[in-house]
Amino acid sequence: MGPDRRHRPHPCNTPAHDGSPLMTAVQTDADPDRDRRRSDLSPPPASVAQRRLLHHPVEVQAYEISSGLTGVGLWCCRTSDLDPAVLAEPERLGLFGDDDLRRCRRYHFDRDRHLFIAAHLLLRCVLSRYEPIEPADWRFAANPYGRPEIADPAISRRLRFNLSHAAGLALVGVAREGEVGVDVECADRHADAAGIARHAFSDSERRFLQSLPAEESRLAFLRSWTLKEAYAKARGIGLSLPFRDMEFQYGPDARIAMRLGEGIADRADRWRFEQFSLFDRHIGAVALGTPVPAG
Structure with missing residues (x-):
């Protein structure tokens, strides 16, 4: 007799509004390949290209992330x-x-530090790729909720x-238009997921996390948390x-709905929204909002 097969919602998909999962995955208790299972739960790896952002007084290398969202640059x-x-x-940089x-x-x-x-x-250095401003000349100020924004040069204040x-x-x-927020974890x-979830997750989200094995629950928590943080930071009110x-839902086409x-x-x-893994060690998320119509 073969192993008992159990159907569970994919740990990276919160239940749909009617309580049914958007996608399901078949897993078996006899599956020994935990590393492969964990990779299936992680966001897709980001495609990155190394760029030189500064060459004087020192060379600064960074990575440009290829995003599926039009209108946002990720670095x-x-x-x-x-x-x-x-x-x-x-x-010594003078920046x-x-x-x-x-x-x-x-x-x-x-x-x-x-x-x-x-x-x-x-x-x-990244902002200076979008405007003809020297890296040392950017000035920032915090909004009433603590989010930093461009204070000077004034011509660049529309850059988010x-x-x-x-x-x-x-x-x-x-982003040049709209609002942008990012989060990386x-x-x-190993955060106090249960404690955070009590205050920051809905009842259905908590039930979903509690239904998963510990490692899968932890990864599902991090995916939801980075999306919540990215959205809140984009709104500028934290x-x-x-x-x-x-709440966030993952569709079969990898689109993320809120x-x-x-x-x-x-x-x-x-x-x-978009979510990705970086260098096999981090989970990142970005939220991009179109401007609110006037009136």
């Missing part, structure tokens, strides 16, 4: 790709203002960007949004 870099001398003495340097010095651990340097160096970083990797998204992160009122509850005043159909 990333790893602290391991940067000159250790730059990470040790960011002042950072006094405020950036003060924030940098607040970090107690080298890994956190180096990631801050890499992320903000990447941001300045968002920044995220985790475990040695920085991710930047840039280490795929090996954690003030009720995260329980947003459902919004009554607690969020927005139109879900004006948003597009």
Whole structure:
């Protein structure tokens, strides 16, 4: 007699509104290839191309991510790709203002300080690919909810960007029209998923996570969490949004759809999403919203 075959919703697909899964996957208890199963649960790997963003006073290499979303540019870099001398003495670049340097010095651990340097160096260099502005000349200011935006040069204020970083990797998204948000998490992160889900996930999302084996539940949690973060950051109001009122569904064509509850005043159909893995270690997500029509 063959092994007992059980049908379960794919761990990366939240249930549809009527409670039925959008897709199902057949798995067997006898399947020994856990690495292959885990790869099936992960987002598709991003296609990246290495680019030189700066050559003086030092060379800065980064990666341009090929996105399926029209209207957004995605870039990333790893602290391991940067000159250790730059990470040790960011002042020598002449690109950072006094405020950036003060924030940098607040970090107690080298890994956190180096990631801050890499992320903000990447941001300045990437923005200068979209406007004829020197990397050192960008000035930023935080909105009332803390999201950084371009303050100067004034001609570039319509350029939108968002920044995220985790475990040695920085991710930047840039758009000329609409709103953009990005989030990146280490795929090996072992967060208090159950505790976060109690406050940030809907009842149906929590039931879905609880129905999965531990490792699959953790990956499904990270996929949903990065999408929620990307959307909230694109809105520019961060954690003030009720995260329980947003859910994500994965269709058979790999498209990601969002459902919004009554607690969020927005139109879900004006948003597009993409998710990907980077360097076999990180999960990234981007949210791109079309402008809200006037009136």
